[in-house]
Amino acid sequence: MSTSNLGAAGKLSSAGGKFPEPAAKLLSGWGRTSPTVARLHTPAEPSDVCSLARQAGERGLIARGLGRSYGDAAQNGGGDVVDMTRCDRIIDVNLAEGTATVEAGISLDRLMRTLVPLGLWPAVSPGTRYVTVGGAIGSDVHGKGHHRDGTFGSHVKSMDLYTPGLGRLTLTPDGTPEEFWATMGGMGLTGVVERATIELLRVETASVRVDSQRTADLDSTMAVMSERDSHYRYSVAWIDCLARGASLGRSIVEFGEHASVEDLPARRRSPERALRFDPPKQVGAPPWVPSGLLNRWSVAAFNELWYRKAPARSTGHVVAASSFFHPLDAVDGWNRIYGKRGFLQYQFVLPYSQSDVLRAVIERLVKARAASFLAVLKRFGPANPAPLSFPRQGWTLALDLPVSFSGLSGELDELDELVANAGGRVYLAKDSRLRPDLVEVMYPRLGEWLQVRDRLDPQAVMRSDLTRRLPALAGRAKPRRSGRTFELSALSEES
Amino acid sequence: MKDALGSVGSVLVLGGASQIGVAIASSLAAPRNATVVLAGRHDHSLADAAAALERAGAGRVVTVHFDAADFASHDRVIESAADAAGGDLDVIVVAFGVLGDQQADEAGGDGAVRVATVNYVGAVSAGLAAARQLRRQGHGCIVALSSVAGERVRRANFIYGSSKAGMDGFFQGLSDSLAGSGGSVLIVRPGFVRGRMTEGMRPAPLSTTPEAVAEATVRALRDARAVVWVPGPLRAVMAVMRHLPRALWRRVPG
Numbered sequence: 001m002s003t004s005n006l007g008a009a010g011k012l013s014s015a016g017g018k019f020p021e022p023a024a025k026l027l028s029g030w031g032r033t034s035p036t037v038a039r040l041h042t043p044a045e046p047s048d049v050c051s052l053a054r055q056a057g058e059r060g061l062i063a064r065g066l067g068r069s070y071g072d073a074a075q076n077g078g079g080d081v082v083d084m085t086r087c088d089r090i091i092d093v094n095l096a097e098g099t100a101t102v103e104a105g106i107s108l109d110r111l112m113r114t115l116v117p118l119g120l121w122p123a124v125s126p127g128t129r130y131v132t133v134g135g136a137i138g139s140d141v142h143g144k145g146h147h148r149d150g151t152f153g154s155h156v157k158s159m160d161l162y163t164p165g166l167g168r169l170t171l172t173p174d175g176t177p178e179e180f181w182a183t184m185g186g187m188g189l190t191g192v193v194e195r196a197t198i199e200l201l202r203v204e205t206a207s208v209r210v211d212s213q214r215t216a217d218l219d220s221t222m223a224v225m226s227e228r229d230s231h232y233r234y235s236v237a238w239i240d241c242l243a244r245g246a247s248l249g250r251s252i253v254e255f256g257e258h259a260s261v262e263d264l265p266a267r268r269r270s271p272e273r274a275l276r277f278d279p280p281k282q283v284g285a286p287p288w289v290p291s292g293l294l295n296r297w298s299v300a301a302f303n304e305l306w307y308r309k310a311p312a313r314s315t316g317h318v319v320a321a322s323s324f325f326h327p328l329d330a331v332d333g334w335n336r337i338y339g340k341r342g343f344l345q346y347q348f349v350l351p352y353s354q355s356d357v358l359r360a361v362i363e364r365l366v367k368a369r370a371a372s373f374l375a376v377l378k379r380f381g382p383a384n385p386a387p388l389s390f391p392r393q394g395w396t397l398a399l400d401l402p403v404s405f406s407g408l409s410g411e412l413d414e415l416d417e418l419v420a421n422a423g424g425r426v427y428l429a430k431d432s433r434l435r436p437d438l439v440e441v442m443y444p445r446l447g448e449w450l451q452v453r454d455r456l457d458p459q460a461v462m463r464s465d466l467t468r469r470l471p472a473l474a475g476r477a478k479p480r481r482s483g484r485t486f487e488l489s490a491l492s493e494e495s
Numbered sequence: 496m497k498d499a500l501g502s503v504g505s506v507l508v509l510g511g512a513s514q515i516g517v518a519i520a521s522s523l524a525a526p527r528n529a530t531v532v533l534a535g536r537h538d539h540s541l542a543d544a545a546a547a548l549e550r551a552g553a554g555r556v557v558t559v560h561f562d563a564a565d566f567a568s569h570d571r572v573i574e575s576a577a578d579a580a581g582g583d584l585d586v587i588v589v590a591f592g593v594l595g596d597q598q599a600d601e602a603g604g605d606g607a608v609r610v611a612t613v614n615y616v617g618a619v620s621a622g623l624a625a626a627r628q629l630r631r632q633g634h635g636c637i638v639a640l641s642s643v644a645g646e647r648v649r650r651a652n653f654i655y656g657s658s659k660a661g662m663d664g665f666f667q668g669l670s671d672s673l674a675g676s677g678g679s680v681l682i683v684r685p686g687f688v689r690g691r692m693t694e695g696m697r698p699a700p701l702s703t704t705p706e707a708v709a710e711a712t713v714r715a716l717r718d719a720r721a722v723v724w725v726p727g728p729l730r731a732v733m734a735v736m737r738h739l740p741r742a743l744w745r746r747v748p749g
Contacts, residue, residue, distance in 0.1 A: 024675070024676075026675065026677060031499060033498075033499035033500075034497055034498060034499055034634070035496075035634075035677065036632075036633040036634035036677045037633035037634070037675070037676055038633055039676030059631075059632070059633075071499065072496070076633075076635035077496075077632050077633030077634040077677060078630075078631050078632040078634075078677075079633070311689075312532075313680075326683070341719075342499070344499045344500075403499055403500055408500055409500035409501065409502055409526065410526065412500075413526070413527075432498060432499035433498040433499045433500045433502065434498075435530075436504075436527070466496055466584060468496035468504070468583055469496035469497075469498055469504065471504075471581065
């Protein structure tokens with residue numbers, strides 16, 4: 001969801017100066033909660049980022065892509081925000097090596113429409129194509145293949161990063177491991193990604209062969225996933241989070257593989273047909289929806305219907321890759337169905353040894369009747385070396401919650417504590433309300449990350465509403481500011 | 496920084512010893528141990544309020560000197576409060592005000608001018624300074640403690656009532672001026688509040704408490720409302736009162 005008339009402006013004439021006058025824009029994340037106003041810049045060239053960063057005001061600067069992070073990671077109230085989506089060129093595709101070099105503002109949607117017909121597929125595809133490559137790096141996104149393929153960052157060969165402290169750096173996992181991995185999942189706080197070279201997967205078709213299985217409760221869901229997912233590239237369980245009692249945790253578990261040409265009917269086996277990637281045109285969600293439309297009755301009815309219509313077990317079902325990977329992309333602006341007050345997504349990961357905590361969290365969410373569409377359960381493979389990357393080995397659960405549900409704040413604060421005490425963590429790219437005191441517990445390598453950040457951005461020019469809401473992410477770096485002093489009496493420091 | 500569910504990181508109370516102001520700060524700060532800055536004139540009453548807030552669960556409480564009638568200092572006080580809070584003020588409560596003594600003030604002296612100066616002129620000056628802070632940070636909310644007394648000014652307390660009427664109108668306009676800035680205003684119109692300010696007075700019907708005002712304010716902030724009456728039914732009552740004939744309205748007792 002773009003906030004400006006991207007693309008239309010093109011390059012600016014000299015009459016307007018090098019940059020257009022930045023517009024004051026109310027920006028929010030995908031959850032549409034806590035909007036703030038910032039000066040929005042829309043550079044046409046990645047190299048413009050350098051001068052924008054130098055001119056940034058007291059409140060710093062952050063890069064923004066397509067605004068798909070749920071919370072406030074790409075907002076910067078009172079400061080500068082650089083919308084990178086005009087920097088969307090494909091610079092080079094190396095068919096021999098299976099890599100592509102692109103500007104950071106390109107969306108995975110555009111990338112896939114270009115590359116899939118060539119038989120190339122991004123090594124990691126998250127639940128939506130409407131993320132930019134820069135955003136995928138900043139959040140170190142994952143997909144249904146994490147147990148096999150790891151995160152997006154594990155397939156980045158190199159990237160150019162503008163850093164306020166050291167200027168433009170070319171980072172690679174072998175040459176500059178500290179800077180490279182601090183940027184993966186670094187929430188945009190080490191600098192602005194200008195371009196990246198990413199690894200691609202070779203595919204024969206734009207289809208996926210899906211096996212699925214309906215499970216009756218949480219134990220069988222977890223057992224099925226644990227037994228079967230090593231045999232598949234992709235796996236995910238859609239949990240009905242309103243089912244209670246003996247049905248708690250009932251799910252549809254899906255496994256997928258890129259389909260081979262032989263999986264397709266004979267008439268679709270020509271390379272052009274097999275690799276045609278043409279997701280349906282988006283249907284728009286209605287612009288205005290009453291806040292209470294999604295309540296526990298309407299959602300329960302939806303979930304029940306959805307669970308009942310799935311077969312107990314099916315194999316070899318071939319579907320368009322877009323409907324397997326990005327089912328919600330078919331509806332433009334689906335986030336609006338939660339009404340004016342918006343919604344949030346709670347996603348956490350727990351080590352495999354803590355499956356009883358996973359059950360306890362699901363039980364509490366069910367008991368609180370926090371209405372939610374299907375929640376997503378997945379097994380993560382090993383973590384990568386990035387200090388702030390979210391995925392670690394274990395179970396991850398993600399669910400959407402309307403914020404109009406009263407008592408949600410206290411309930412989630414308690415769940416945060418359960419998750420943190422069990423060695424788990426909450427995903428910063430989805431977060432909009434984490435308990436600030438638990439950031440360091442959930443991300444124990446934060447100190448190590450801050451040391452690298454202090455090198456790349458000693459004055460903390462890179463800042464966002466996320467760093468204001470969770471000050472632990474800002475560290476102790478002294479932001480640029482004027483030298484006023486006032487008499488204040490601190491009655492007590494920390495309580 | 497306010498989060499998706501309305502939890503705040505920092506609150507500034509202008510009129511930091513005000514019972515209602517402290518009750519609001521307490522309700523906002525307690526669940527997440529947020530920072531509170533209390534700005535007021537009397538160090539000892541600020542210290543008492545700060546101690547109460549800490550007991551209630553506020554994370555860090557800082558006090559700063561503030562005089563509603565010292566207009567030139569308002570910008571500086573708000574900037575220093577923001578510095579003390581670590582950068583941003585998520586909620587700024589305009590809680591200062593004096594009641595005066597209607598009969599004595601009518602008879603002479605500078606009491607009436609003092610009520611008007613603090614309650615109205617002070618609110619204009621501090622309100623504008625607060626709005627400038629919200630514009631700088633691109634978000635935040637001003638909570639303006641108005642009064643039902645300003646809805647239709649009564650014979651029995653027209654000096655105080657008119658100062659609140661002016662203040663209420665000012666914040667309605669300020670609210671509109673902040674559209675598109677990321678900042679907003681919540682006007683709180685309590686009825687008779689049983690507390691220190693009204694000690695010894697006979698409570699009017701539909702009277703309320705500082706805690707009830709705080710609870711209603713927190714809910715209204717979460718729902719992004721522009722105006723809240725406490726208790727709620729006062730809104731309907733005052734809609735009727737507005738249209739009472741003057742001869743009758745004049746006799747409504749204080």
